[in-house]
Amino acid sequence: MSMRALCLPLLALLLSTGANAPLRAQATAANGSQSPASSAEQQPATVTGIVYLDRNGNGRRDRTEPGLAGVKVSNGRDVVASDAQGRYVLSNDARMTVFVIKPAGYAAPTGANGLPRFWEQIFPKGSPALKYGGIPAGPVPASLDFGLLPAPRPARDAALKMLVFGDPQPKSRTDVDYYDRDIVAPLVGRHDAKLGLSVGDIVSDDLSLYPDMNRVTAKLGVPWLHVAGNHDLDFDAATDEDSLLSFRNVYGPDSYAWEEPQASFIVLDDVVYRPGQKPAYVGGLREEQFEFLRGYLATLPKERRVVIAAHIPFFDPVPGVESFRRADRERLFTLLREHTQVLLISAHTHNQRHYRHGAADGWHGAQPLHEYNVGATCGAFWSGTKDAQGIPDTTMSDGTPNGYAWLTIAADGRYALRYRVARAKDDPAIGLHAPKVLRQGAYPAYGVYANVYMGDTDTRVEYRVDGGEWKPMRRVLQPDPRLLVENIADDAADALRGYDRSPEADISTHLWRGALPTDLAMGEHRVEVRALDRWQGEQRAATTYRLDEAQP
Known part of the structure; x- marks a missing residue:
């Protein structure tokens, strides 16, 4: 069904203005003056209004400002399109929010709270009393109009x-x-x-x-x-x-x-x-x-x-x-x-x-x-x-x-x-955890863990030590050891370390593990990890561990 056909039978209700309402849909009669309905008991069966181009951005429809055709308006249930003159008609249930679906190529006005204002409340009797206010009562206007602002046309290939x-x-x-x-x-x-x-x-x-x-x-x-x-x-x-x-x-x-x-x-x-x-x-x-x-x-x-x-x-x-x-x-x-x-x-x-x-x-x-x-x-x-x-x-x-x-x-x-x-200067995509020191020659039972924040089940994650051959890491379903360290520190502390302690580490769906070799020379060794992000390409992180000699 075409939007033009939808516009004729569907009716919807608009909601009265709520808090922070600088972008108010204008209730204008033919002469431009406000004309609210007389009482909550005599509400019309429909709500109607005009979607128009607010060229000067003053929040009301001036005589020279045209209606906009084909703009969709809804009450959260019905969707109708404005006609050639910009007029729409919706049913009035007296407890609904009516909004314009901002079309591409236009901008919504900004309310006093700095957020877009593309909607109106119509609650002629108000809402039930609630701790945080609910929606106050307000009259149903004779014409509930929505102004849209002109917006710069982006380039055809703009993202x-x-x-x-x-x-x-x-x-x-x-x-x-x-x-x-x-x-x-x-x-x-x-x-x-x-x-x-x-x-x-x-x-x-x-x-x-x-x-x-x-x-x-x-x-x-x-x-x-x-x-x-x-x-x-x-x-x-x-x-x-x-x-x-x-x-x-x-x-x-x-x-x-x-x-x-x-x-x-x-x-x-x-x-x-x-x-x-x-x-x-x-x-x-x-x-x-x-x-x-x-x-x-x-x-x-x-x-x-x-x-x-x-x-x-x-x-x-x-x-x-x-x-x-x-x-x-x-x-x-x-x-x-x-x-x-x-x-x-x-x-x-x-x-x-x-x-x-x-x-x-x-x-x-x-x-x-x-x-x-x-x-x-x-x-x-x-x-x-x-x-x-x-x-x-x-x-x-x-x-x-x-x-x-x-x-x-x-x-x-x-x-x-x-x-x-948040606030990370080097824009990390991977968090690493590895032991600081291992015994040279020990069984290689300890690993480096890579938490690839945007990792998926098919993400390829690899590591290498001292610039050697890249080897695949294995995806594991277990908690991130970096957070486990915080959990243990919270448990061991004899005083609160913060207002609320860190959460208990839970299974991560984007964690990989690679075993660290212990048959290398004593001293520090560099571990590099790379992950192929499907959108950002190769992402890397690095850490070190040390091999020490020990006697039984």
Whole structure:
């Protein structure tokens, strides 16, 4: 069905303005004045408005500013396209967030919090009372208009560079300061990203920290998209439907789409809140999200790059434990099956991993479906000993240092991923652990371990000693010894080494081992490791060990 046909029958509701609402959709009557509905009890069955080109960026439609045709607008369920005059019509359920799907070639206005403002709330009676505010009451305007700004047209072969942050998750303003100094400040004025994405757990249960986090993130100066996580919930909400009202009041829709020339991005809330149950949430999707996906995906060419971002992984990190509802995953994969360029991005685990979905997961596409489970910017919840700058080490339980990812998408949809360790000057891709000294002639039972942060099951990892022949390393599923050393140091200490100690080392999916020779001359020996990264090419790291003579 064409978007023009979709526009006529579908109706949807818009949400009233939430916190930080400088980009307000304008409620304009024919003469340009605001004309809200008279009362919550007399709400119209539909909400209508115009998508227009806000040439002067003043946030309201002036008489000379044209409507934009073919722009998609949604209430999180229905997807309609604006007509030749820019007008759209959606159904009004009086408790929904309406948003424009920013099309490629345009920019969304920026709100007072420095984040893109492409949505409006319509809650004429307001939301249930919640600890962190929920969504306040507001009238339904007679015409809910969305202005888009002109954007420079990129070169035909231009690539999109974007920053991807997993789980910032501060539990206090002290942690917000760590996020600022460890992640954001080193990037300010030194990056060339055009878009940013935080993949859930924007905070750690304390939603009053949103303004502080937004102030910091906005320093990066690019449009920033937010995914809802399990620590972004209103835990005093009575239902899953109401569990993200405070999040939505700040960030807008919990499920939406955003378009750039190189790709379409779909953000999904995949945290299903279950008040009073254990566990209190599970990964999954709601029925209206499937309706939104069905309607939106139908508008996209099958060969266009689609990036789906959600907090909880679509795979089950612990085999046999269903953390994402299998039936929902299979429905999602069925909708995506005919799309030839799909990338999944998730977070939540505070580990880093690549996962390839196949038939066992319900994916039946021509090629395995790649999911990148990005490491957390907060690492292991801002834990561990502090460095000279007073920032915790916060290495994750799989041995990955905290940091962030770069995602680059070419004009033809091909993509490349790169992980950047926070504040690391030499941009390490591999962490090494080896014994400092071994006995010359001892049985070669001790090894060098290489944690290849972006390693996959088919990554080729090799090592050599003293410039000799390169030999393959063996992938092992065990904890990273570097973190085990920290665990032992924490156990042995007679006083706290930090506010929170480092996490217990867990099995890493990207760890390799090579046995160290002991039949060499006494003294120091250099160990080099190289890994072939599918996107960055050869990556290297080096360390040393020493052979000493000993008598029984």
